[in-house]
Amino acid sequence: MLRPIRLIPDNLNLDFISKRVWFISASVIFLTGCLLSVAIQGLNFGIDFTGGILVEARTPEPVDLGAVRTALNNQVAGDIALTTYGTDGRDLMIRVPEQPGGEAANTEALSRLKATLGEGVEYRRTELVGPKVGDELVQAGALAMVFAILSITAYIWFRFEWQYAVGGVIALLHDVIATVGLFSIFQIQFDLTSVAAIMTVAGYSINDTVVIFDRVREELRRYKKMEMGEVLNLAINRTMSRTVLTGGTTLLALICLFALGGDVLRGFSLAIAWGIVVGTYSSIYVAVPALIYFRFDRSGEGDAPPAPSSSEPGKAEAETGASLAARAAAAEAALLEQGDGPRKPGVVTGKARSRDARR
Numbered sequence: 587m588l589r590p591i592r593l594i595p596d597n598l599n600l601d602f603i604s605k606r607v608w609f610i611s612a613s614v615i616f617l618t619g620c621l622l623s624v625a626i627q628g629l630n631f632g633i634d635f636t637g638g639i640l641v642e643a644r645t646p647e648p649v650d651l652g653a654v655r656t657a658l659n660n661q662v663a664g665d666i667a668l669t670t671y672g673t674d675g676r677d678l679m680i681r682v683p684e685q686p687g688g689e690a691a692n693t694e695a696l697s698r699l700k701a702t703l704g705e706g707v708e709y710r711r712t713e714l715v716g717p718k719v720g721d722e723l724v725q726a727g728a729l730a731m732v733f734a735i736l737s738i739t740a741y742i743w744f745r746f747e748w749q750y751a752v753g754g755v756i757a758l759l760h761d762v763i764a765t766v767g768l769f770s771i772f773q774i775q776f777d778l779t780s781v782a783a784i785m786t787v788a789g790y791s792i793n794d795t796v797v798i799f800d801r802v803r804e805e806l807r808r809y810k811k812m813e814m815g816e817v818l819n820l821a822i823n824r825t826m827s828r829t830v831l832t833g834g835t836t837l838l839a840l841i842c843l844f845a846l847g848g849d850v851l852r853g854f855s856l857a858i859a860w861g862i863v864v865g866t867y868s869s870i871y872v873a874v875p876a877l878i879y880f881r882f883d884r885s886g887e888g889d890a891p892p893a894p895s896s897s898e899p900g901k902a903e904a905e906t907g908a909s910l911a912a913r914a915a916a917a918e919a920a921l922l923e924q925g926d927g928p929r930k931p932g933v934v935t936g937k938a939r940s941r942d943a944r945r
Contacts, residue, residue: 594827602822602870603815603878609871613760620767629770632681632777633715635724638664639682639696642711642850643703648675654703658682661698669849679849689714727781731762734785738792746799753876754795757868761791764864765857779854787861790836794829795869801825802874818874829869833862 633640639662651668658666664683671677680699685691692714700709735758743751765784769776801821809817840862843855 594830598823598826599819600823600826601819603818603875606871606875606878609867610875613868613872617760617763617767620763620770623767623770627770627773629766629776630773632775632780633683633713634777635721637684637692637715639680639685639692639699640711640713640715641678641680641682641696641699641709643678643680644708644710645676645678645703646706649678654678657702658699661702662695671849723778727778730781730785731788734788735759738788742792742796742799745796746803749877749880750799752880753873754792754799756876757795757865757873758788758792760868760872761787761861761865765861768857768860769853774853774856777853779851780857783854783857783861786858787865790858790862791865791868794832794865795873797828798822798825798869798874802877814878818877822870822874829866833866836862 649670651670655666655668658668658680662682663685667679667681669679671679682695682699685695696712696714700707735755738758739751739755742754762784765787768774769780774780798821801824802818805817805821805824809820812820837859840855840859843851844859847855
């Protein structure tokens with residue numbers, strides 16, 4: 587009989603929380619670099635935001651980019667961006683910057699562009715975007731991101747506690763800044779599909795965070811005497827299989843999209859793939875440790891955890907996975923002792939005899 591393949595063992599015991607300071611410090615350094623990149627060199631905005639002409643066409647014969655670029659440069663102003671995609675070299679994407687003279691100049695430049703390409707060309711997409719429309723799209727994209735963050739904050743706050751909401755929002759901002767920084771550092775074209783990718787990353791990241799938060803709440807109710815850091819480690823380890831498998835299967839689909847989707851979808855798929863990686867990271871090392879830093883009150887989940895008895899600083903955080911498993915087993919044994927306790931096969935306890943007699 588074939589057994590199911592398990593990439594993550596059921597008894598995984600990794601200590602994530604004790605290393606949180608190192609990973610949070612690395613995140614702060616990386617996010618600072620992302621913000622500096624955005625401030626210094628900015629984003630490579632596409633035509634959706636800057637205005638201009640975008641044409642996708644399929645030619646009868648494979649395209650000679652050099653000849654087409656030379657012919658078009660004599661017809662329009664500014665630097666023309668030409669790219670081919672597909673397998674036969676006949677699919678062409680042309681980007682022309684905003685022409686001096688406004689919308690009328692853009693329309694005239696588009697007519698000259700089509701005349702230069704000649705007959706027999708199939709035009710699959712033609713866009714004329716003015717500078718005013720580009721500014722409106724920038725504002726709409728920014729407002730969409732703000733409303734998304736506020737809505738997610740309210741959802742987590744009402745479903746959990748405010749400490750969970752703070753941790754989730756910090757992780758969300760971490761992922762958004764990291765994704766925008768990717769576009770800025772490598773000067774990947776930033777257009778409306780990039781905004782859609784960032785919104786997708788935000789939703790995926792917060793979903794991953796909520797799954798771990800839900801498990802944290804469940805473990806807090808189950809192990810009322812266990813220390814907070816150990817409960818968080820337990821919750822992360824028990825959701826690791828779901829996290830890795832979900833992220834891995836999504837990444838496989840995105841790799842195919844990146845390789846076969848052409849230039850149009852390359853930035854979109856790259857942004858989401860990067861967002862899944864940083865989203866998984868932030869859910870574990872940013873969102874969950876926030877419950878410790880913001881002094882989460884466990885009174886609603888049960889009794890407060892006892893203070894560490896050791897006089898050595900940081901000993902509670904440095905306990906190994908074996909110690910964590912031992913404490914979990916002790917907590918389960920304590921739960922059993924509150925009832926009749928575990929029965930051995932074939933042995934009838936005194937309490938069981940008394941109940942049987944009453945029956």
